[in-house]
Amino acid sequence: MSEPILSRNFNIPDAHKLSVAESRGAxxxxxxxxxxxxxxxxxxxxxxxxxxxxxxxxxPTGKKWQFLPKDNPKPVYLVINADExxxxxxxxxxxxxxxxxxxxxxxxxxxxxxxxxxxxxxIRGEYVEPYRNLQAAVDEAYKKGYLGKNLxxxxxxxxxVVHRGAGAYICGEETALLESLEGKxxxxxxxxxxxxxxxxxxxxxxxxxxxxxxxxPHIMKNGAEWFVKLGTPTCGGTHLFSLSGHVKKPGVYExxxxxxxxxxxxxxxxxxxxxxxxxxxxxxxxxAKILTAAEIDVKMDxxxxxAAGTMMGSAGIMVMDENTCMVKMLYYATxxxxxxxxxxxxxCREGTGWxxxxxxxxxxxxxxxxxxxxxxxxxxxxxxRTICVFADxxxxxxxxxxxxFRAEFEAYIQNGKGKDxxxxxxxxxxx
Amino acid sequence: xxRAILNQLDxxxxxxxxxxxxxxxxxxxxxxxxxxxxGYVTPEIEAWVSKWTEVxxxxxxxxxxxxSMYHKKPAGKTHIRFCTGTSCALxxxxxxxxxxxxxxxxxxxxxxxxxxxxxxEAECLCACECAPMMQVGDKYHxxxxxxxxxxxxxxxx
Numbered sequence: 001m002s003e004p005i006l007s008r009n010f011n012i013p014d015a016h017k018l019s020v021a022e023s024r025g026a027x028x029x030x031x032x033x034x035x036x037x038x039x040x041x042x043x044x045x046x047x048x049x050x051x052x053x054x055x056x057x058x059x060p061t062g063k064k065w066q067f068l069p070k071d072n073p074k075p076v077y078l079v080i081n082a083d084e085x086x087x088x089x090x091x092x093x094x095x096x097x098x099x100x101x102x103x104x105x106x107x108x109x110x111x112x113x114x115x116x117x118x119x120x121x122x123i124r125g126e127y128v129e130p131y132r133n134l135q136a137a138v139d140e141a142y143k144k145g146y147l148g149k150n151l152x153x154x155x156x157x158x159x160x161v162v163h164r165g166a167g168a169y170i171c172g173e174e175t176a177l178l179e180s181l182e183g184k185x186x187x188x189x190x191x192x193x194x195x196x197x198x199x200x201x202x203x204x205x206x207x208x209x210x211x212x213x214x215x216x217p218h219i220m221k222n223g224a225e226w227f228v229k230l231g232t233p234t235c236g237g238t239h240l241f242s243l244s245g246h247v248k249k250p251g252v253y254e255x256x257x258x259x260x261x262x263x264x265x266x267x268x269x270x271x272x273x274x275x276x277x278x279x280x281x282x283x284x285x286x287x288a289k290i291l292t293a294a295e296i297d298v299k300m301d302x303x304x305x306x307a308a309g310t311m312m313g314s315a316g317i318m319v320m321d322e323n324t325c326m327v328k329m330l331y332y333a334t335x336x337x338x339x340x341x342x343x344x345x346x347x348c349r350e351g352t353g354w355x356x357x358x359x360x361x362x363x364x365x366x367x368x369x370x371x372x373x374x375x376x377x378x379x380x381x382x383x384x385r386t387i388c389v390f391a392d393x394x395x396x397x398x399x400x401x402x403x404x405f406r407a408e409f410e411a412y413i414q415n416g417k418g419k420d421x422x423x424x425x426x427x428x429x430x431x
Numbered sequence: 432x433x434r435a436i437l438n439q440l441d442x443x444x445x446x447x448x449x450x451x452x453x454x455x456x457x458x459x460x461x462x463x464x465x466x467x468x469x470g471y472v473t474p475e476i477e478a479w480v481s482k483w484t485e486v487x488x489x490x491x492x493x494x495x496x497x498x499s500m501y502h503k504k505p506a507g508k509t510h511i512r513f514c515t516g517t518s519c520a521l522x523x524x525x526x527x528x529x530x531x532x533x534x535x536x537x538x539x540x541x542x543x544x545x546x547x548x549x550x551x552e553a554e555c556l557c558a559c560e561c562a563p564m565m566q567v568g569d570k571y572h573x574x575x576x577x578x579x580x581x582x583x584x585x586x587x588x
Contacts, residue, residue, distance in 0.1 A: 075452075087516045087555035118452065125463070125500045126512065126556050128569035161450050166459050167499035169554065183458030183484060185497040201452055244518040244559035251560045286517055286555075316559065318518055332517045336554055342497075 005218050005230075005238055006211065007254040009099040016133040018140040021101035029217040030108045031152045037220075042113035046216065048224035050236030055081055055172075055209030056285065056314045058235070058302035065114050067196035068204050076116040077205040080107060080213060081177055082123040082134075085169040086285035087336060088316025091240035092210040094252050096123065096130035099214075100137035104160070106213035108151065109220055111158050114206050118159050121210075122177050125166040135162050169340040173388050174207040176342065187344045188388035211240055231257035235301045245319035246273045258301040265296065265319055277322040280404075284313025286333055287393030289400035310400070326405040327412045330397060331356075331363040337394035348391035351382040355398060362409075365418030372402055372409055433475040436468050444483050455484045458494055462501055471502035499553070507542045507549030509587050512566040516555030522562035528552070530577045531565075534584060547587070 009015035009024055018026070033042060047062030068076060080103070084092040095103055103121075111119050123131050138160055141147045149157045163181055165171050171180045175189035178200050199205020215237055219227045227236045235257045241264055244250045248270030255264065261283060265271070272278050278293040283300065289310040291298065298308045305312045320329065338356035343349045355378050358371050379395035386392075402409055412418070443464065448457045461483055465476040472495050481488040495501045502510070513528050535543050535550060542549040558564045561573030565580075572583055 084557050085555065086557075088518055088559050090557045090559050093557060124557070125459075125498070126553075126566060129571065163456075164460065164463055165498075166463065166501060168497065180459065181456060182453065183455035183486065183494065184490075185494055201456075242559060244562055245521040250562075282517070318521065318559070320521060324521070328520070329517065332515075332520045336516065339554055 004254050006095070006102070006214055006240055007252070009102065010094055010252075015099050016097065016101070016137055018101060018137065018144065021099070021137075026101040027105050027108075027146055027152075029221040030105045030146070033109050033220050034112060034152055034154050034156055039113045039115055042109060042216075042220065045219055045224045046113070049215075049219045049227040050231065050234060051212065051215055051219060051227065052235055052302060053209055054211040054215070054239060054315075056086065056287075056312075058312060061208065061212055064196065064208075065110075065206060067194065068114055068206065069197060072204055074203040075118060076114055077200045077203055078107065078111045078114060078116045078119040079174075079177065079181065079200060079205055079207045080119065080121040080210060081172065081174060081207055082121050082127075082210045083165050083172040083177060084124055084127070084210075084314075085172045086287065086314040086316055088242060088244060088282060088285045088318040089314040090242045090244075091252050091315070093127060093130055094240065095210050095214055096127065097133050100130075100134040101141070102217070103134075103210055103214045104137060104141055104147070106216040107160060108146070108158060109216050110206075110208065110213050112156055116206070117157055119161070120181060120200070121160065121162045122171070122181055123162060123164055124171075125164050131162065131164055138162055168342070169336075170342040170388075170390060173390065176388070177207065178205065185342070187342050188390070190387055232299070232301045232303070234303055239300070239315050241300065242314070242316045243269050243319070244317070246276070246321040246324070247271070247319045248273055255300075258299045258304065260296075261291070261298050261300055261317070262296045264300065264317060269319065272319070272321050274321070278319065279322045279324050280320045280326070282316075282318040282320075284311050285316040286318075286336060287311075287396060288313045289396045290404060292404055325412075326401050326408050327359070327363050327417075330401045331359050333397035333401070334359045334394075337390070337397075341390065341394070345386035345391065347382045347385045348394065351378050351391065352394050354378055355394070362413065363418055365416055367413040369410060369413055371413070372406065376402060433469060433473055437465065437475065437479045440464055440468065440479075448483055455486050458484050458486070458491060459498070462491075462495065466501060471505050499551075505542065505546075508547050509568050510549050510551065512551050512553040512556060514554075514556045514558070514562070514564050514566075515552045516559065516562075518555070518559035519563040524563035524575075527563055527575050527577055527580060531580050531584075534581070548584075 014020045051061045052058045107119050147160050168186045170176045171186040173188050176186040180186040195205045231237050238254050241253045253268045281291045302312045334356035338352040341348050341352045375398050379398040382391040383395040447460050448454050451457050461480045477488050477491045480491045539552045563575045564573045
């Protein structure tokens with residue numbers, strides 16, 4: 001890819017400050033759009049651009065905006081999901097910390113498009129330093145008249161509040177996020193009604209990811225057609241891929257939608273650390289089904305990955321070399337989901353805990369072959385039986401790790417690996 | 432002692448509550464503010480948040496127990512969140528965490544005898560590109576080695 005778009009300021013010193021951001025063109029597009037365009041123009045451009053929700057779901061952004069009720073007397077809210085928490089993902093942190101004005105400009109144009117006058121950014125609680133940069137950027141924008149009353153001296157007004165979460169993965173689920181933003185426990189809501197109809201404080205609400213809104217100024221500046229051409233026929237633009245695990249050069253890479261996974265690992269990631277063989281890759285955060293080394297020719301976009309039986313998710317790519325123990329990796333996956341289940345639905349609350357107990361026992365050398373089928377039964381009874389997709393996400397690693405590496409699991413159990421070790425030591429010595 | 436601190440926070444609390452469309456939405460923010468000053472969430476803090484948000488104190492308590500960042504008992508002067516996510520596991524965090532525990536002489540969820548540090552084994556903190564990592568106070572420390580851990584702890588003494 002020739003020119004970086006979303007990441008163009010990531011390595012510019014002090015790009016989080018307004019003076020530097022403006023010298024790089026920040027807010028020019030927002031000023032122009034507010035002065036010369038109608039809200040419908042923005043919505044039409046975003047629809048034409050094939051921009052899809054980059055938080056993980058991949059839902060067409062413009063279509064989502066159109067779900068808002070017409071002739072609605074209540075206020076409309078724009079909520080930005082900056083509750084990045086999907087293991088393997090670190091992309092939104094780069095925007096929040098290094099180029100917050102890019103996102104604020106995106107919020108201004110997006111809020112204008114959906115006729116909202118109040119936006120909230122829900123940022124994960126542990127992101128203290130990114131929060132400080134973002135809050136400072138918001139304060140600077142207010143001072144300059146880029147937020148608040150009569151933006152850029154025009155007629156449109158917008159308030160923006162940055163809200164910190166407090167440590168709960170589930171709050172990345174959009175309705176749990178709304179509950180949390182309303183000052184409650186983050187328990188996902190039943191849908192319908194969808195947030196576009198009944199969202200924050202019972203009002204119509206659009207929830208968009210950080211990176212998604214950051215794309216909007218670029219679409220308005222360069223045109224929808226330009227954005228479409230960057231990506232695949234069904235998925236416009238570029239994407240920030242988070243690359244971690246056993247690669248030589250982990251990092252956040254902005255690349256076109258549809259780039260082959262193999263190219264990301266070997267060209268951009270520099271190949272496998274220590275020149276070892278690749279064993280497996282998780283392509284889209286811990287919730288995505290695992291791919292074997294034979295499956296990495298897949299293209300990285302929502303539709304191709306779905307066709308390959310997994311998902312793009314948050315584009316958090318985790319690479320595992322030949323020495324990686326799959327029992328250990330399943331242990332980490334079930335640990336995560338059992339810790340983060342909100343506890344609202346029984347299949348998830350009980351299922352994630354039960355699965356983790358079995359996998360922990362197995363990992364410590366006390367597993368039986370029958371456990372594998374028990375785990376698959378638990379996974380089947382979680383999938384599709386709860387309010388939100390967390391339980392599905394918890395089931396997928398169980399199904400895919402055992403499904404694709406069953407022989408390794410059986411050998412681990414039969415050879416008595418992990419035996420004669422105390423639990424804590426087992427965690428330290430395997431894999 | 433809490434009372435005096437909370438009285439000082441009242442001015443700021445009024446501004447915070449005013450930013451939100453509904454008072455109850457300020458719950459998480461007020462809890463963060465008070466915890467930052469006091470070190471953990473006391474019953475007095477829950478009552479203070481309840482007063483400002485006009486929701487029952489039992490509801491505030493429910494929120495406090497749901498989120499991992501609110502300390503239910505006194506934490507160390509510097510709280511350490513050590514990431515135990517998948518990428519950090521691939522990066523071999525176990526050895527470094529074990530070194531840290533030995534050095535501080537505490538386990539997960541404990542506070543050092545001198546009250547300087549507390550340790551929490553955290554789920555993914557989303558700095559996977561720089562695994563293994565930990566958060567010391569507010570700051571993310573990345574690409575950890577045992578030597579780096581020693582230097583970070585020394586700097587906090």
